[in-house]
Amino acid sequence: MLNRDNWKEIFETIQKNKLRTFLSGFTVALGILIFVVLFGFGNGLINTFDDFFGDDATNVLFVFPGRTTMPYKGYKSNRAIEFDNSDLADIEKNFPLFVEYITPRITRQDTISYLNESNSYTTQAVGPAHQFNEMTIMMKGRYLNDLDIKNKTKYAVIGRLVEQDLFGAKNSIGKYIDVGGSSFKVIGVFQDDGGDNEERIVYIPYTTRQLIEKNTDKISQIVVGFKPEIGYAGAMALDKSLEKFIRSKKFINPKDQNGIFIRNIADQLKQNQQFARVLQIIVGFVAFGTIIAGIIGISNIMVFVVKERTKELGIRKALGATPKAVISTILLESVFITTVSGFVGMLIGIAILSSLGNKLKDFFITNPYIDMSIAISATIVLIIFGAIAGYVPARRAARIKPIVALRDE
Amino acid sequence: MIEIKDLHKSYKMGSNSLHVLKGLNFSIAEGELVAIMGSSGSGKSTLLNILGMLDEADSGSYVLDGVPIKNLNETKAAKYRNRFLGFIFQSFNLINYKSAMENVALPLYYQKVPRKEREEKALKYLAQVGLKEWATHLPNELSGGQKQRVAIARALAAEPKVLMADEPTGALDSKTSYEVMDLIQKINDEGNTILVVTHEEDIAHMCKRIVHLKDGVIVEDKKVEQVRAAQYVK
Numbered sequence: 001m002l003n004r005d006n007w008k009e010i011f012e013t014i015q016k017n018k019l020r021t022f023l024s025g026f027t028v029a030l031g032i033l034i035f036v037v038l039f040g041f042g043n044g045l046i047n048t049f050d051d052f053f054g055d056d057a058t059n060v061l062f063v064f065p066g067r068t069t070m071p072y073k074g075y076k077s078n079r080a081i082e083f084d085n086s087d088l089a090d091i092e093k094n095f096p097l098f099v100e101y102i103t104p105r106i107t108r109q110d111t112i113s114y115l116n117e118s119n120s121y122t123t124q125a126v127g128p129a130h131q132f133n134e135m136t137i138m139m140k141g142r143y144l145n146d147l148d149i150k151n152k153t154k155y156a157v158i159g160r161l162v163e164q165d166l167f168g169a170k171n172s173i174g175k176y177i178d179v180g181g182s183s184f185k186v187i188g189v190f191q192d193d194g195g196d197n198e199e200r201i202v203y204i205p206y207t208t209r210q211l212i213e214k215n216t217d218k219i220s221q222i223v224v225g226f227k228p229e230i231g232y233a234g235a236m237a238l239d240k241s242l243e244k245f246i247r248s249k250k251f252i253n254p255k256d257q258n259g260i261f262i263r264n265i266a267d268q269l270k271q272n273q274q275f276a277r278v279l280q281i282i283v284g285f286v287a288f289g290t291i292i293a294g295i296i297g298i299s300n301i302m303v304f305v306v307k308e309r310t311k312e313l314g315i316r317k318a319l320g321a322t323p324k325a326v327i328s329t330i331l332l333e334s335v336f337i338t339t340v341s342g343f344v345g346m347l348i349g350i351a352i353l354s355s356l357g358n359k360l361k362d363f364f365i366t367n368p369y370i371d372m373s374i375a376i377s378a379t380i381v382l383i384i385f386g387a388i389a390g391y392v393p394a395r396r397a398a399r400i401k402p403i404v405a406l407r408d409e
Numbered sequence: 410m411i412e413i414k415d416l417h418k419s420y421k422m423g424s425n426s427l428h429v430l431k432g433l434n435f436s437i438a439e440g441e442l443v444a445i446m447g448s449s450g451s452g453k454s455t456l457l458n459i460l461g462m463l464d465e466a467d468s469g470s471y472v473l474d475g476v477p478i479k480n481l482n483e484t485k486a487a488k489y490r491n492r493f494l495g496f497i498f499q500s501f502n503l504i505n506y507k508s509a510m511e512n513v514a515l516p517l518y519y520q521k522v523p524r525k526e527r528e529e530k531a532l533k534y535l536a537q538v539g540l541k542e543w544a545t546h547l548p549n550e551l552s553g554g555q556k557q558r559v560a561i562a563r564a565l566a567a568e569p570k571v572l573m574a575d576e577p578t579g580a581l582d583s584k585t586s587y588e589v590m591d592l593i594q595k596i597n598d599e600g601n602t603i604l605v606v607t608h609e610e611d612i613a614h615m616c617k618r619i620v621h622l623k624d625g626v627i628v629e630d631k632k633v634e635q636v637r638a639a640q641y642v643k
Contacts, residue, residue, distance in 0.1 A: 005518070005523070005524055008524070009518065012507075012511075013506070016506035016507070017506060311502075312504050314502075315502045315503075315504055316504075316515070316519075317487060317490075318461075318463060318490060318496050318502070319490070319491065319496070319515050319516040319519060319563070319567070320487050320488065320490050320491020320492070320516055320519040320520065320567065321487055321519050322483065322484045322487040322488065322519075323483045323484060323487070324484065325487075325519060398483070399483065401463065401464060401465075402463045403458045403463040403464045406463070406498070406502060
């Protein structure tokens with residue numbers, strides 16, 4: 001059935017019926033093209049979404065101190081809760097199975113200056129592990145390490161934009177900056193995907209901050225990174241037991257809503273993932289609709305093609321074409337056209353997506369892309385359904401008595 | 410060559426049926442040139458379609474070259490048509506996007522003749538109908554007479570047992586009609602069996618035998634003195 005002679009017959013027919021070829025080819029190519037582009041845009045939306053929420057680690061609990069509103073165990077209400085260094089050690093000691101890292105965070109607003117340049121920035125006094133929870137990326141130099149914490153060094157790690165503001169194009173590593181009246185040596189410059197604000201931050205060792213602030217051991221916030229493998233349920237359990245542990249340690253009434261606060265990213269993550277999933281479902285639905293529309297288009301064209309060819313098929317039958325030959329004439333031609341134009345449409349779609357890149361970032365579409373396997377499967381689905389859609393009228397045409405077909409004008 | 414007995418055919422027209430062929434009996438020997446005559450509605454085209462396996466009879470027997478034509482499925486009918494019959498239609502029925510040569514070669518394609526051989530044969534038959542130099546032309550570049558000659562070449566190409574012509578001159582002026590009839594006579598001279606359906610007296614008299622149909626029955630079946638068409642051509 002697929003010998004060279006048949007193919008030659010098909011090619012000749014295709015060449016000599018350009019409008020028909022163009023119509024069916026165009027429908028398929030357009031269907032696949034729209035599918036690829038839409039699906040790519042959908043993925044671009046999800047990418048944007050990930051960019052918004054995905055720059056920080058998600059296996060993190062933030063513990064904030066509050067102010068009690070209930071008396072408990074002899075303590076009056078309206079007592080300010082404070083964390084100190086011993087809390088860090090206690091948490092680490094009591095939850096070894098859950099905790100991957102722990103770091104304090106003391107946030108201050110400081111005027112930072114270098115030579116004549118000066119500006120107000122957020123200073124965060126943290127431990128080395130803080131790099132993991134912010135997913136800070138070092139551009140040059142290094143992050144704070146345990147030795148810095150131990151020795152209370154006056155080292156600072158500054159954001160990319162801080163360096164740009166204060167140093168211009170010059171290198172900041174090894175230079176001394178003034179942070180709220182104390183001189184700090186810049187040991188590293190970082191970047192962060194979380195946007196400009198996250199690159200206008202200066203990190204210093206928390207012990208140094210405590211030393212500057214009258215040698216206290218107070219901590220304003222505790223960041224607990226838990227092991228990702230404990231999963232959502234594990235995170236929720238850790239959330240609960242950590243709260244219970246701190247409440248009992250700080251003598252806070254278990255029913256007091258305001259003693260401490262724990263922000264659980266895992267909970268947010270779950271919501272975010274649900275949102276992303278909804279986006280994906282919408283994208284899938286639109287893509288599915290496009291494919292259906294393509295199939296309907298192809299079916300219409302196949303009906304038209306067979307109708308247009310009824311007389312020709314009658315002539316062929318009168319000359320000795322078997323029903324099988326009639327069906328294969330129509331099907332091979334349509335499958336050939338759909339295959340070629342389907343892949344052409346797919347390639348154009350992919351080319352459009354890759355040429356767009358980040359040009360549509362303003363419209364919340366980042367890096368639109370489509371999995372090659374999805375694009376190819378969609379094309380194949382369209383080809384198969386095009387063949388099925390062609391088979392039905394082709395079979396009917398093959399069954400028409402030649403005399404009826406010949407009368408068709 | 411052709412033998413039919415008690416052939417009946419009726420068409421359903423809504424609730425009532427139209428009895429077109431009411432029990433026909435006749436036979437055609439090899440090498441005959443038979444005209445089937447009758448006014449419109451006499452059933453002559455229906456008869457030809459049944460003989461050509463383009464349509465089926467309701468009852469009666471039909472034997473073609475010793476093969477009973479009965480209860481054929483489409484595939485078998487297609488093979489028989491291809492092997493036994495060559496058709497010439499009033500409206501030519503050429504495939505308009507294929508050149509004259511490709512049209513002639515088409516029955517050979519369905520006989521699975523290799524392309525080279527197909528083209529050689531097609532050219533040979535085009536030469537026989539005097540259109541060799543028109544081989545690459547499309548049907549719409551040809552005159553009516555030329556189209557019919559291409560159709561005749563196509564009918565000949567499969568080397569069929571019987572040629573069936575349904576009003577072959579119906580769409581042609583009388584001069585071209587005679588040219589086509591001249592060609593048909595020459596083909597018959599070479600021993601081919603030919604059936605011509607016509608309602609024109611002069612065309613019928615260019616055959617060797619006239620079968621007259623009226624209201625679905627044969628009213629006359631006679632041999633005639635053949636009028637050669639060649640004398641009118643030039």
